[in-house]
Amino acid sequence: MPEIWMPQAIKVDLGDHAPCDPGFPPKAIAHITADLNATVEAPQDLVPFARLKTFFTHDGQGLAPHILWDPFTGAFAQFLPATSRSKALADSPGGTRTNRAGAVVLQIEALFFPNCRADGRVCAKLTDTPCKGWSELNTWVRSWGVPDTWPMGRPTDFVSARSPEVWRSRGGWYAHAHVPENNHIDPGSWPAFVQEQPGESGGGDADRPEFEPFPGPSFFQTGRKSPVIAAMHRRLVAEDCNRYRSSSNISVWGAGDARSYTAWQKKLGSSGSAANGIPGKASWDRLRVPNV
Numbered sequence: 001m002p003e004i005w006m007p008q009a010i011k012v013d014l015g016d017h018a019p020c021d022p023g024f025p026p027k028a029i030a031h032i033t034a035d036l037n038a039t040v041e042a043p044q045d046l047v048p049f050a051r052l053k054t055f056f057t058h059d060g061q062g063l064a065p066h067i068l069w070d071p072f073t074g075a076f077a078q079f080l081p082a083t084s085r086s087k088a089l090a091d092s093p094g095g096t097r098t099n100r101a102g103a104v105v106l107q108i109e110a111l112f113f114p115n116c117r118a119d120g121r122v123c124a125k126l127t128d129t130p131c132k133g134w135s136e137l138n139t140w141v142r143s144w145g146v147p148d149t150w151p152m153g154r155p156t157d158f159v160s161a162r163s164p165e166v167w168r169s170r171g172g173w174y175a176h177a178h179v180p181e182n183n184h185i186d187p188g189s190w191p192a193f194v195q196e197q198p199g200e201s202g203g204g205d206a207d208r209p210e211f212e213p214f215p216g217p218s219f220f221q222t223g224r225k226s227p228v229i230a231a232m233h234r235r236l237v238a239e240d241c242n243r244y245r246s247s248s249n250i251s252v253w254g255a256g257d258a259r260s261y262t263a264w265q266k267k268l269g270s271s272g273s274a275a276n277g278i279p280g281k282a283s284w285d286r287l288r289v290p291n292v
Contacts, residue, residue, distance in 0.1 A: 002082070016080075025172075028106040049075050076137070092181045101168070150173050154292065212232075229253050
């Protein structure tokens with residue numbers, strides 16, 4: 001059985017354990033602490049790890065994640081066991097029970113805010129940091145059956161993209177910006193998955209599907225940004241269904257995507273309301289969008 005306490009983490013058990021819901025697939029949620037506002041012109045020093053650890057063990061207990069991760073030093077603190085829900089997500093009464101909607105729902109808070117300064121180095125994105133400890137963290141999360149995939153796309157910017165249908169049905173990593181009932185737009189970026197080492201079990205690239213699973217019709221909303229949309233764009237062009245008027249912002253869903261997808265639906269033999277430019281599962285599966 002995987003270890004409920006990450007071996008590399010300082011164990012700070014807050015108590016108040018409560019079960020997750022195994023009726024949903026296992027998930028991990030990526031957050032950043034976002035504890036200070038800084039700009040390119042006015043960067044600010046990173047808040048010390050010990051201060052955030054103290055916050056989550058005192059006044060911030062009601063917001064504590066499972067893991068606090070310092071990507072500059074590789075330090076970890078863990079406040080709740082993997083088998084318990086944490087409280088780092090907004091969870092509306094009668095909704096999807098976001099903090100529990102999975103066999104595990106592992107909440108990871110990276111100690112980071114945009115334009116933070118540490119050791120004289122200013123980092124605009126989390127991926128600009130050394131990301132020390134990520135290999136160990138990725139391996140531990142994977143040991144709990146969370147697959148190495150982003151059902152809503154790996155975060156590359158501070159934008160939201162939420163689909164309750166995808167959230168309910170697919171396991172993997174979600175940005176805070178992907179979680180229903182929440183309005184945060186973090187983490188903005190996240191490191192790439194590490195290659196699974198010999199002898200490990202669970203996720204990894206070998207277990208990832210070759211093609212991107214259908215994210216559901218509600219995913220395709222005007223202005224939604226995702227690498228999934230960019231991958232779809234490239235496939236439509238390759239299938240001679242290019243009805244785009246620009247090659248910029250290919251990761252953002254817009255009118256050109258709808259026109260090009262209509263062309264794809266017609267190529268498959270659809271017509272009328274069945275060729276409305278909104279992807280359906282059958283046409284999506286036949287487009288064979290590479291997994292991102």
